[in-house]
Amino acid sequence: MRKLLIEGGHKLTGKISISGFKNAAVAIIPASILAGDKCVIENLPNIRDVHVLGEILEELGATVAFDGEKKVMEVDTELVLSCHATYEMAKKLRASYYLLGAALGRFKKAQVAFPGGCDIGTRPIDQHIKGFEALGAKVVIEHGIIHAEAEELVGAEIYLDVVSVGATINIMLAACMAKGTTIIDNAAKEPHVVDVANFLNSMGADIRGAGTDVIKIHGVEKMHGCTYSVIPDQIEAGTFMIMAAATGGDVIIDNIIPKHLDPITAKLREMGMEIEENGESLRVVSNSKLKACNIKTLVYPGFPTDLQQPMSALLTVANGTSIVAETIYEGRFKHVDELKRMGAKIKVEGRVAVIEGTSRLSGATVSATDLRAGAALVVAGLMAEGVTEVENVQYIDRGYDSIENKLLSLGAKIKRV
Numbered sequence: 423m424r425k426l427l428i429e430g431g432h433k434l435t436g437k438i439s440i441s442g443f444k445n446a447a448v449a450i451i452p453a454s455i456l457a458g459d460k461c462v463i464e465n466l467p468n469i470r471d472v473h474v475l476g477e478i479l480e481e482l483g484a485t486v487a488f489d490g491e492k493k494v495m496e497v498d499t500e501l502v503l504s505c506h507a508t509y510e511m512a513k514k515l516r517a518s519y520y521l522l523g524a525a526l527g528r529f530k531k532a533q534v535a536f537p538g539g540c541d542i543g544t545r546p547i548d549q550h551i552k553g554f555e556a557l558g559a560k561v562v563i564e565h566g567i568i569h570a571e572a573e574e575l576v577g578a579e580i581y582l583d584v585v586s587v588g589a590t591i592n593i594m595l596a597a598c599m600a601k602g603t604t605i606i607d608n609a610a611k612e613p614h615v616v617d618v619a620n621f622l623n624s625m626g627a628d629i630r631g632a633g634t635d636v637i638k639i640h641g642v643e644k645m646h647g648c649t650y651s652v653i654p655d656q657i658e659a660g661t662f663m664i665m666a667a668a669t670g671g672d673v674i675i676d677n678i679i680p681k682h683l684d685p686i687t688a689k690l691r692e693m694g695m696e697i698e699e700n701g702e703s704l705r706v707v708s709n710s711k712l713k714a715c716n717i718k719t720l721v722y723p724g725f726p727t728d729l730q731q732p733m734s735a736l737l738t739v740a741n742g743t744s745i746v747a748e749t750i751y752e753g754r755f756k757h758v759d760e761l762k763r764m765g766a767k768i769k770v771e772g773r774v775a776v777i778e779g780t781s782r783l784s785g786a787t788v789s790a791t792d793l794r795a796g797a798a799l800v801v802a803g804l805m806a807e808g809v810t811e812v813e814n815v816q817y818i819d820r821g822y823d824s825i826e827n828k829l830l831s832l833g834a835k836i837k838r839v
């Protein structure tokens with residue numbers, strides 16, 4: 423079993439470049455099915471989820487070449503003739519559900535097993551199914567497989583009962599080649615929704631309004647291949663901002679879209695950090711003792727659920743008491759018991775964690791239970807006294823490209839064993 427060994431207490435200084443956005447990439451790769459042609463996807467992060475999706479597309483008949491050094495995937499989906507994604511394939515990640523929307527859009531038929539992925543709470547797909555049905559598909563769930571099929575897909579007006587990134591993207595995928603116009607009302611506005619819409623438009627789709635809560639998709643007859651570059655990862659960037667704060671450091675986070683980081687920038691400033699924006703980078707500088715603050719995870723542009731766990735690790739050493747409310751996923755406090763092993767003072771009541779700041783954490787052996795829990799433990803290890811061993815690194819590798827190399831380049835003492 424792979425572990426990360428971290429010797430805490432070293433200031434991070436210098437500059438790092440942020441990789442492409444995992445949560446956009448995991449939708450864009452399956453979306454390439456709609457092209458039935460060759461797509462060149464640039465600025466992909468070299469992470470496990472990207473490799474797994476490449477393998478799934480290959481199993482479905484695509485030709486896939488991913489160069490992890492250059493971060494480019496060439497994927498030709500011409501020879502994908504149908505989509506039956508088995509449990510073995512789909513269980514590997516949550517984003518396998520995007521195969522449903524993409525294949526339904528192209529073949530009017532898809533069979534995909536229920537998705538897997540990190541255990542952070544229930545991840546319903548009722549809004550995805552509601553959208554497919556509104557477009558004219560019949561959706562049946564049998565033996566763990568979701569079967570979606572339509573004679574033809576016809577544009578419809580779909581109001582989402584909850585703002586869902588996954589449902590918004592999946593409905594966009596299914597609707598690109600539907601007859602007429604589809605309107606998604608109460609759509610998610612996250613940067614990855616916009617990025618996927620831009621990718622689809624580069625493949626010939628006609629999608630307008632992504633980034634607002636009303637998205638219109640005018641169905642087109644045919645789509646085609648394209649070359650596209652994925653946006654920078656706001657969650658990786660936010661994690662490194664938190665790590666800079668955790669170590670009293672001075673770090674330039676480069677190759678980002680600062681606007682996407684507004685919720686985290688605002689909170690770190692509230693805690694006493696100095697943050698300077700400069701074009702495509704942010705400089706995060708520590709000047710004083712961190713102050714406690716309250717966090718509530720919300721849909722964009724609120725504070726992202728994916729940064730709640732790293733942020734709560736940082737709050738364990740802030741001056742005062744912080745309240746963290748997780749409104750998106752009920753199972754996203756699994757890192758708390760691990761942080762307690764390191765001396766953190768946290769009480770969880772349902773979806774709320776009360777964190778009483780302590781002067782310092784102490785290194786311990788801890789175990790990642792999911793991707794961002796792993797990132798939270800790395801944050802804790804960087805600021806703890808002594809050595810922290812983080813087990814179950816495979817979760818971290820799902821979503822962070824070269825995390826230890828990036829940290830080493832900033833002066834951290836970290837190694838993989």
Ligand SMILES: CC(=O)N[C@H]1[C@@H](OP(=O)(O)OP(=O)(O)OC[C@H]2O[C@@H](n3ccc(=O)[nH]c3=O)[C@H](O)[C@@H]2O)O[C@H](CO)[C@@H](O)[C@@H]1O
Nearest residue numbers: 445546547548549550584585586587588589721727728750
């Ligand atoms: C709003 C939000 O922060 N979404 C995040 C969520 O997206 P992901 O796509 O997983 O989640 P959704 O945005 O779909 O879910 C938002 C909320 O809606 C509920 N829901 C969702 C779909 C559905 O059919 N029915 C339903 O009730 C979920 O339980 C959740 O409470 O995790 C992704 C990976 O970590 C992030 O990239 C997204 O930014």
Ligand SMILES: C=C(OP(=O)(O)O)C(=O)O
Nearest residue numbers: 516517539540728793794
């Ligand atoms: C939980 C996450 O990803 P996924 O939904 O792909 O499991 C995440 O990115 O924090």
